[in-house]
Amino acid sequence: MLNRTQNIQQKTNAKESTEKLNKKMKETWSSLGDGNIKHTSSLVRCWHRKLLYQKIKRRH
Known part of the structure; x- marks a missing residue:
């Protein structure tokens, strides 16, 4: 049970x-401009x- 709550906590923290x-x-x-959108996505x-x-x- 404790492990499950920790897992949920980790997920919310990550989010x-x-x-x-x-x-x-x-x-x-x-602030840098739209020219960098491709770079951002990568x-x-x-x-x-x-x-x-x-x-x-x-997990392992």
């Missing part, structure tokens, strides 16, 4: 940090891949 990061990135890129993809990798690693 919050994702939202914070997305907000931060949006602000950064909007960065986000890279970041998500890293996050997924960490989750998988934690």
